[in-house]
Each structure stands twice: as structure tokens, then as C-alpha cells.
Amino acid sequence: DSGVTQTPKHLITATGQRVTLRCSPRSGDLSVYWYQQSLDQGLQFLIQYYNGEERAKGNILERFSAQQFPDLHSELNLSSLELGDSALYFCASSVVQEVGVAFFGQGTRLTVV
Amino acid sequence: TQLLEQSPQFLSIQEGENLTVYCNSSSVFSSLQWYRQEPGEGPVLLVTVVTGGEVKKLKRLTFQFGDARKDSSLHITAAQPGDTGLYLCAGSTSGTYKYIFGTGTRLKVLA
Numbered sequence: 001d002s003g004v005t006q007t008p009k010h011l012i013t014a015t016g017q018r019v020t021l022r023c024s025p026r027s028g029d030l031s032v033y034w035y036q037q038s039l040d041q042g043l044q045f046l047i048q049y050y051n052g053e054e055r056a057k058g059n060i061l062e063r064f065s066a067q068q069f070p071d072l073h074s075e076l077n078l079s080s081l082e083l084g085d086s087a088l089y090f091c092a093s094s095v096v097q098e099v100g101v102a103f104f105g106q107g108t109r110l111t112v113v
Numbered sequence: 114t115q116l117l118e119q120s121p122q123f124l125s126i127q128e129g130e131n132l133t134v135y136c137n138s139s140s141v142f143s144s145l146q147w148y149r150q151e152p153g154e155g156p157v158l159l160v161t162v163v164t165g166g167e168v169k170k171l172k173r174l175t176f177q178f179g180d181a182r183k184d185s186s187l188h189i190t191a192a193q194p195g196d197t198g199l200y201l202c203a204g205s206t207s208g209t210y211k212y213i214f215g216t217g218t219r220l221k222v223l224a
Contacts, residue, residue: 002155002157004155033212035214042201042214042215042216042217043156043201043203043214043217044214045211045212045213045214048210048211048212050210055210056209056210056211056212058211058213088153090155090156092155102146102158102203102212103158104155104156104157105155106153106154106155107153107154107155109153
């Protein structure tokens, strides 16, 4: 158990819909990272937050957004969903702003039908 | 743009064989991590290397960080079926908070 909790574990939704994925970092970790993993693209970095502020952006679509709340949990919002958004979405957390060690949650498997 | 290339992409070997997985970049990394990922699970950290030329051992696994901190290798001695999984290198370059992953090496060790 990494200490990073992601909910839900599985999500099935229709195209055009909007979903919210939730992540609770390990106790004491201030940084949260979101990744998308699909079969043909590996782990793609989406976005990082540190203590409530956005720190780095990767290949995150405009239809996607995220935030980190004062209690340090984070949410990833995916809207206008397309079939190609089907993937595993992972959250990771680390203590410091510059990552040296990252602990991953078990992921949310999103299926868009 | 993927900055970390791993090779080989796939590897299938017999139990007891040795193997080496490579992680290469044109950028200098402040540190580099290796993870192993099982199907349907999140990546699990194996090791962190920080200093150029550093070698770390974890039981049958030996990790090396290149002198210029642009590449790394993972060597497994006497592979076992339990070593099967997706091996990923990851890191961030100096001056950026982007933490990126390599393309991955999918290892299968046959009994």
C-alpha cells in the first residue's frame, strides 16, 4: 500500500460526458502528479500541483482540468469525453516540490463507450 | 515529446538468464528513478540514482547512472518469473518540475 488513494477504481461513461477523478496523497506529501496511461502511449505526464498551486503542465488537453485543495487532495476533471480518453489515470505524490521519490495510487480505469 | 527512450521495448527470457535494460536521453537529469509496474497497478519505486556514475544494488538488480547523467541501465542477474513486469525509468531535468517517464521495457521471464 503506497498510501496514495484514488477513487473510483473503475468508471464507465458515455462520450460527451464529464467525470471527476479524486486523489488523496500520502500523509505529509505536498506534491500531487497526474498521469494518463494507455496501451500505446505509456505513462504521459498531465499536470503537477504543489501545496495547492500548479507547478508544471504536460500534455494535458484543454478539456481536462485539475486542482489541489487546501487539504491537499486533488481532483482531475475530464469533460466532453471521447473514446480515446479511455485509459488508466494515475495519481502520484511526493514530499517535496522537485520530485525525487513518487508514490503512486492504484489508478482509475476510465472506459468511455 | 518523450525525452526518455528505453530499450529494448520487449524482452522475453528464460529463468536464470541475465538481462540489461537501458534508459537514454539527450537531456541531463537531476536524478533518475526506476519503477516496476504490474498489470492494473501503479508503478512501484525500485531505486533513485542521483550522482553521475553511481551504482546501486538491490538484491539481483544493479542500477547505474551514466557519468553525464543522461542515461541509466538496469541489470538483472539470474532472472526469475517474479521479475516479470513493466520496467520504467523516470526523472526530471534541472530547472523543470515535469516528471516524465520512459517508454518502458516489458519483461517476461519464463519458468
